[in-house]
Structures are given as structure tokens and as C-alpha cells.
């Protein structure tokens with residue numbers, strides 16, 4: 001007998017018939033000898049409808065009242081599902097987040113879960129009842145009791161958190177697709193179903209736009225080792241397992257906020273090659289990385305930044321021993337990128353940097369918490385370390401710094417994030433903290449936590465790691481901000497991202513330009529980054545207001561962008577992956593405005609109207625399309 005948490009999303013409970021079908025499934029699961037907590041979303045598009053009503057009354061509705069309003073959607077479903085179960089003769093009881101004791105921060109509309117009372121839940125379960133819990137909501141106890149919500153899509157997070165708190169055997173997320181697919185089947189009907197995916201990969205996919213799982217749900221599953229499966233509520237097919245490494249035995253207090261960073265990592269075996277002032281037109285990145293791939297040169301980080309005028313800088317890092325070869329490729333390509341009319345111009349200049357190191361903080365708790373990266377930058381600034389390149393992913397922030405400053409940077413970060421010093425690897429690489437022993441990108445460390453569960457038999461371990469790229473995601477809700485002429489000295493990134501964090505604005509891709517210009521005796525660089533579209537205008541306004549005081553130039557906002565990303569733990573050490581992605585975009589005349597990579601993802605910013613096309617051509621280029629077409633239920 002197992003204790004199972006099941007979650008049913010909006011479409012799965014979208015009508016009386018659907019609620020009755022869910023009741024049947026729940027009833028069958030109980031009859032098979034299991035205990036059940038069921039978490040539900042609001043019916044169909046109820047939440048969207050409530051948001052629309054609020055917007056008809058106010059363009060900027062009060063966030064407390066919004067939570068009061070939106071939390072009603074789930075309350076309808078819990079009552080109806082309990083009644084449907086009782087009609088089948090199954091004892092059931094509905095409970096709101098407050099009744100369960102899902103305690104959150106006092107932050108309306110995006111509250112994080114602090115802890116979950118299990119007494120009342122357990123008492124009802126032991127009495128043989130199915131407990132039906134309202135997803136997406138909680139209660140804050142700071143001062144007076146208030147109803148909070150977790151953020152759109154947050155019922156997944158409620159379910160996984162309840163599973164963690166109850167130490168359930170597993171958590172099943174029932175939705176309107178058969179599981180996690182290589183991309184959104186609404187955009188590519190031939191997307192293929194995956195048997196399993198690692199938490200790290202899913203964290204990236206979810207945060208880069210795949211809405212099938214709320215990223216914070218994946219974060220909790222990873223931190224607490226909750227076995228998680230995504231399945232269709234229409235069929236009995238096994239779905240997709242989200243696998244995590246061994247749980248770290250964390251405390252259930254401050255569940256979502258306890259520990260944002262698990263490890264500090266460093267690598268001193270790095271060198272950087274940059275091509276400055278290359279033309280801003282389709283095909284440039286494809287050409288460069290196509291050749292890099294043909295020469296079998298493995299690159300680590302790649303960044304491309306936007307600039308005034310119509311030229312870009314592209315930079316990448318390699319391990320020190322292959323720097324010469326990488327430089328030679330860049331030098332060989334450069335002349336072809338110069339305008340034929342003016343071959344002696346300063347276009348496509350090759351710049352090489354030998355003595356650099358990469359220092360990173362890693363951990364699943366950074367999602368939606370802009371303060372974590374800001375704290376890293378501030379720590380480096382306090383230690384007098386200048387940041388040359390920044391690469392961000394959902395689970396890692398890496399900074400390229402001068403090699404001589406690596407030790408100082410690592411020590412400062414360890415003490416700032418309270419990470420014990422750990423083992424030192426060979427070749428100038430090392431890590432400190434728990435994540436080092438947890439899931440390493442690219443390594444086959446699949447551990448199924450409940451191998452005896454029926455559906456896990458269906459997992460095909462061969463197919464799981466056969467493809468370097470596992471999924472493609474599109475995010476149409478981002479905006480790009482560029483700050484011109486930011487003084488190049490320690491502390492600027494800390495100031496900038498500290499300010500954004502204070503305003504609770506999460507930053508995604510961050511790219512500092514490679515070219516440096518001296519203006520008024522101060523070396524300066526441009527910096528560009530992406531934020532959620534809803535934060536774009538206010539971020540621009542805020543950063544413009546402080547421009548004179550902090551000594552930077554114009555702040556430019558572009559809201560008409562799309563971010564398309566590929567994700568896969570197997571990309572490490574496969575130079576052809578980036579080349580293939582850039583090549584697919586070039587072939588379809590799609591210009592790349594920005595590039596940012598981490599070990600397990602590559603993201604490109606393109607013009608908004610080309611977003612869907614970009615996703616489709618990349619999905620096809622990696623051969624991810626299957627022969628079957630998916631039809632998502634209406």
C-alpha cells in the first residue's frame with residue numbers, strides 16, 4: 001500500500017463529466033489499496049476568467065484582493081470532487097490551503113511555502129478518507145492570517161510540497177498531455193513523449209517556457225527527492241518520470257526558502273576567445289560554431305551581446321590546452337566576416353584571454369529569487385573581483401573572472417553562502433557543498449527512487465540518454481534591456497542586479513559585451529539582460545532614474561523578443577550541438593540577437609514574430625519529431 005499525492009490541472013477538472021472521471025480514477029486507486037491526497041486546480045479557464053473580471057474593475061488590482069479572488073476557483077473544484085467521490089461511496093473531505101495549514105510567506109500573488117501541517121491531513125487519511133486539497137493557495141501567519149496564492153500554475157507546487165511533507169511514495173501530476181514532450185505539442189504536433197527526464201533538465205525546460213510543470217514544483221521534487229510523474233488524465237499510459245538524485249535529507253521547515261545555494265564550484269582551466277564587431281545578420285554564429293564543430297573543439301560558455309549600431313560581439317570559453325586551436329579557427333573565419341568594401345576596418349577583431357577562471361554557485365533554490373545572483377555579484381565586488389562574463393541558468397550562476405582572483409572569489413562565496421569547503425578536483429576544478437555529490441550534468445546518475453512502482457518498468461533507459469538535446473522551449477513573455485556604457489569595475493553588476501532584486505525583478509540571460517571603450521577616462525561596457533515582459537517598463541524606468549548617479553548611459557528596452565532554448569544534460573562535450581542550433585536558425589534567415597549558454601542549455605533571443613518558427617526549425621533540426629501527431633484536448 002502506498003501513499004500517493006495526485007494533482008489534476010484545470011482541463012482535467014474542466015466540467016462535471018471530467019470531475020466524475022477524476023473521481024473514478026481516484027476511487028480505483030484507493031480500491032487498489034492506496035491512500036490518497038488529491039490536489040486540484042480551478043475548473044478549466046476559471047482563473048483566467050477571474051483575472052479578466054478584476055482587470056475590468058482595476059488596471060492595477062490590489063494584490064491581497066487578487067489572492068482573495070483567485071483562490072475561490074480551486075475552492076469550487078474541491079467541493080465538487082469530494083461530492084463526486086461521496087456519490088461513488090468513497091469517503092472524502094475537501095480542504096482549503098488554510099484548513100490544511102499550508103503556511104506561506106506573506107507575499108501576495110507569489111508566496112513561497114514555508115511549511116505544511118500534516119496533522120489534519122494524516123488524521124483524515126488514517127480514517128480512510130480521500131483528502132481533496134485546493135492547490136495554488138496557502139495562508140500566511142505573519143501578523144494576521146491572510147490567504148495567499150503561489151503564482152500562476154502553482155497547483156503543481158502545492159502537490160509536490162504536500163508529497164514532500166507527507167513523505168508520500170510518489171506524486172502524480174495529471175494533465176491534458178500524455179507527459180513531458182520534446183516541446184509544446186500545441187506548437188509542434190509531432191513532439192515526442194519522453195519516458196523520463198532529470199530534475200535538472202526539467203527545471204531548465206520549465207523555467208524556459210515549458211508550462212507543463214511549475215518550475216518550483218520541480219525544485220521541491222529535486223530538493224526532497226519526491227518521485228514525480230506527469231501523466232494524462234484521459235488515459236492509463238505511464239507518462240514521464242522526473243528523476244532526481246539521492247535526497248539530501250532536508251528539513252521541512254522553510255520548505256521553499258531554506259537553502260538557495262548548495263555548492264560553490266570553480267574551474268581555473270579556462271580561456272576565452274572573442275570576436276568583436278561582427279555583422280548583426282543571420283548566419284554569423286552558425287558559421288563560426290560550424291567550423292569550431294568541424295575542428296572538434298569543445299566550447300563551454302557562449303555569449304553574444306547586442307550593441308549600438310549593427311554589430312555584435314561573440315565570445316566563448318574553452319579549456320586552456322585547446323585555446324590555440326580555437327583562436328586559429330576564429331582568426332581564419334574573421335576575414336570572411338569583414339565587409340569586402342573595407343577589409344582593413346576594425347570589424348571581426350579576434351581577442352584572446354588566457355588567465356581566466358570560472359566560479360559558479362549552484363542550487364535549485366534560485367528560481368524566481370533575484371536576490372541570490374545579486375548576492376553573488378555583491379560578494380565578488382566586496383572581494384574586489386571584477387566580473388568579465390556572466391552565465392545564468394535556473395540552477396547555476398557562473399562568472400568568468402581573472403584567474404589570479406579565483407581563490408579569493410571562491411572563499412568569499414563560500415562564506416557568503418555558508419558552504420563548507422569540499423574536495424578539490426584535478427585540473428584546477430573543484431566544488432564545495434552538497435550539489436557536488438548530487439546530480440552532475442551529463443553524467444548518467446539516474447536514480448529511480450521507487451523502482452518498484454508499476455509505471456517505472458516502462459522507462460527505457462537507453463532512450464533516456466541517447467539524445468544530447470532533450471527538449472526545446474519557447475518563451476514569448478520576455479523583454480530585453482540593454483544598458484549602454486556601464487563603467488567596467490568591480491561592483492557595477494552588484495549594484496545593477498541588487499537594484500533589480502530589491503524591486504523583485506528576476507533576471508534571466510545576462511550578457512556583458514566584450515568590447516570595452518574608454519569614455520571620460522573610464523573603461524565602459526554595455527550589458528544586456530532579459531526580464532519578464534511585465535517587468536520591462538518598470539525596470540527601464542527605475543534604471544534610467546539612477547543612470548546619472550551610477551554613471552551609466554542610456555537604458556534601451558525591446559519587448560518584441562522571443563527566447564528559444566534547447567535543454568539536455570548530454571550537451572556537455574558535444575561541440576556540434578550549438579552549431580546545429582545556430583545553423584537551423586541561419587538556414588531560415590532568423591537573426592540571433594543574443595546567445596547565452598550554461599552546461600545544459602543554449603538560449604537564443606530572436607525577434608518575437610520569428611519565435612514559433614525558430615522553435616519549429618530547431619525541433620526539426622535535432623530530429624526530435626516523431627511520426628505521431630498529438631492532439632491536445634480542448
Ligand code: ADP
Pocket residue numbers: 008009010011012041153174175176177179180181182183184185186209210211212213471632
Ligand atoms: P494543467 O492545467 O494540467 O496544469 P497546463 O496548461 O498548465 O496544464 O500545462 C499543460 C500544457 O503544457 C500542455 O497542454 C502543453 O500545451 C504545454 N506544454 C508546453 N511545453 C510542454 C512540453 N515540453 N511537454 C508537454 N506539454 C508542454
Ligand code: ASP
Pocket residue numbers: 009010041042047048073135136151152153154155156
Ligand atoms: N488555477 C491556477 C492557475 O490557473 C493554478 C493552477 O492551475 O496551477 O494559474
Ligand code: MG
Pocket residue numbers: 009153156211212213214
Ligand atoms: Mg499547470
